[in-house]
Amino acid sequence: MTQKDLTLNIAGNRVGLLLLHGLCGTPLEMRYVAYGAARAGFTVHCPLLAGHGGAESDVASATWQDWYESAETALHRIRENCDVVIVGGLSTGALLSLLLAARNPKLVQGTMSYAPTIWLNGWVIPWYARFFNLVHMKWFANLIDFPDKEPHGIKDERVRDFVRKAFLNKESAVAGLPSTPGGAVLEHRWLSQTVRREIGKTRQPALLIHPREDDYAHLNNAEFLQKKLAGRVDTVILDDSYHNITIDKQRQIVVDRTVAFANQVVGEIEAAKAQSAQNASKAANETEAPARKSARLA
Numbered sequence: 001m002t003q004k005d006l007t008l009n010i011a012g013n014r015v016g017l018l019l020l021h022g023l024c025g026t027p028l029e030m031r032y033v034a035y036g037a038a039r040a041g042f043t044v045h046c047p048l049l050a051g052h053g054g055a056e057s058d059v060a061s062a063t064w065q066d067w068y069e070s071a072e073t074a075l076h077r078i079r080e081n082c083d084v085v086i087v088g089g090l091s092t093g094a095l096l097s098l099l100l101a102a103r104n105p106k107l108v109q110g111t112m113s114y115a116p117t118i119w120l121n122g123w124v125i126p127w128y129a130r131f132f133n134l135v136h137m138k139w140f141a142n143l144i145d146f147p148d149k150e151p152h153g154i155k156d157e158r159v160r161d162f163v164r165k166a167f168l169n170k171e172s173a174v175a176g177l178p179s180t181p182g183g184a185v186l187e188h189r190w191l192s193q194t195v196r197r198e199i200g201k202t203r204q205p206a207l208l209i210h211p212r213e214d215d216y217a218h219l220n221n222a223e224f225l226q227k228k229l230a231g232r233v234d235t236v237i238l239d240d241s242y243h244n245i246t247i248d249k250q251r252q253i254v255v256d257r258t259v260a261f262a263n264q265v266v267g268e269i270e271a272a273k274a275q276s277a278q279n280a281s282k283a284a285n286e287t288e289a290p291a292r293k294s295a296r297l298a
Contacts, residue, residue: 006026006027006028006048006053007027007045007046007047007048008027008030008031008034008044008045008046009044009045009046010034010035010038010043010044010045011043011081012038012041012042012043012044013041013042013043014043014081014082014083014084015041015042015043015082015083015084015085015086015262015266016042016043016044016045016078016079016081016082016084016085016086017034017037017042017043017044017045017085017086017087017088017112017258017262018045018047018071018074018075018078018085018086018087018088018097018100019033019034019037019044019045019046019087019088019089019093020046020047020049020071020074020087020088020089020090020093020094020096020097021046021048021049021052021089021090021093022089022090022091022092022093022117022176022244023059023091023092023117023180023184023185023188024052024059024148024176024177024179024180024184025052025090025091025093025176026048026052026053026176027046027047027048029090029176029244029246029247030046030089030090030093030246031046032246032247032251032255033114033246033251033254033255033258034046036252036255036256036258036259037255037258037259037262040259040262040263042259042262043078043081043082045074045077045078047070047071047073047074048070049066049067049070049071049093049096050062050066050067050069050070051066051067051184056177056179056181057181059177059180059181059183059184060142060181060183060184061183062184062187063187064187064188064190064191064194067092067096067187067191068096068099068100068191071087071096071097071100072100072103072104075087075100075104075107075108076107079107084109084265084266084269085107085108085109086108086109086110086111086112086261086262086265087100087101087108087110087111087112088111088112088113088114088207088258089112089113089114090114090115090244090245090246091114091115091116091117091216091217091243092117092188092191093114094112094113094114094115094116094117095116095117095118095188095191095192095195096191097111097112097113098111098113098116098195098199098202098225098229099191099194099195099198101202101204102195102198102199102201102202103198103201105201105203105204108204109204109205109265109269110204110205110206110207110261110262110265111202111204111205111206111207112206112207112209112258112261113206113207113208113209113210113222113225114209114245114246114254115209115210115211115214115216115217115221115243115244115245116208116210116217116221116222116225117188117192117216117217117221118192118195118196118217118221118224118225119192119217119218119220119221120185120188120216120217121217121218121220121221122214122215122216122217122218122243123213123215123218124149124151124215124216125216129146132144132182132185132186133189135182135186136186138183138186138187139183140182141181141182141183141185141186142181142182142183143182144181144182144185145179145180145181145182146179146180146181146182146185147178147179148167148176148177148178148179148180151215151242152164152244153215153216153242153243153244153248154242154243154244154247154248155213155240155241155242155248155249156247156248156249159247159248196228199225199228199229199230200228200230201230202229202230202231203230203231204231205231205232205233205234205261205264205265205268206225206229206231206232206233206234207233207234207236207257207258207261208222208225208226208229208233208234208235208236209235209236209238209245209253209254209257210222210235210236210237210238210245211237211238211239211241211242211243211245211248211250212237212238212239213239213241213242214242214243215242215243216242216243217243219237222235222237234257234261236253236257238250238253238254
């Protein structure tokens with residue numbers, strides 16, 4: 001499977017959903033949500049982030065700015081056919097979508113964060129991983145690997161078995177990479193620091209979906225965003241999923257809430273436009289009234 005095959009672009013109406021995969025993942029982990037949204041009529045794009053879809057060395061050498069640049073390029077591409085765009089992502093993809101919204105307020109009308117990972121602090125992360133916070137040089141970070149451990153962020157045993165077999169067969173295009181280079185983890189930390197500095201600029205409506213039993217990102221990741229996002233936040237806590245909620249047991253809930261949120265954002269935009277037109281008409285009538293009265297007196 002080529003990198004081009006991994007990207008997913010589905011044509012629909014003038015409302016676009018830009019969905020970003022996670023660190024060392026591929027757009028395939030967004031496929032279920034993408035097709036669910038497409039059935040509701042939306043245009044959906046799932047790009048491949050820079051450095052992904054190939055060898056581990058490609059991810060190790062890429063920077064978070066490279067990931068962001070590929071996401072922003074995809075944003076401009078989907079805007080060519082859409083008047084409204086809502087950006088979302090899984091894990092690291094969620095951070096990139098929030099940064100897109102903060103830096104492109106006129107291009108992004110809403111955000112959707114699926115198991116956002118501000119900190120890697122779930123129950124599968126070993127206690128000694130905290131010492132990695134002492135690492136600040138990428139060349140040294142890349143001497144360290146972080147294996148994708150059981151249960152691989154998946155509670156659904158059938159899906160987990162599929163991913164496990166893909167790892168064994170070295171099908172990284174299907175399941176992503178079996179381990180994350182330390183350099184990529186360091187880049188994630190730097191991305192997270194940037195998002196935390198700029199999160200106050202994200203004023204668009206936000207959907208936040210996080211699993212209570214997240215094995216990679218503790219629930220306090222969601223709690224942090226709830227407090228820091230500047231716009232309205234709709235929060236959904238899943239009770240029967242691990243980290244990869246877009247493919248896990250409650251993936252249909254993710255689809256349903258995604259579609260409902262997108263429709264709500266569109267409805268709010270249309271209502272605001274109608275109210276603006278009504279206000280403009282009222283103002284015009286109020287301006288014309290004195291003129292008509294003067295004409296009658298004359």
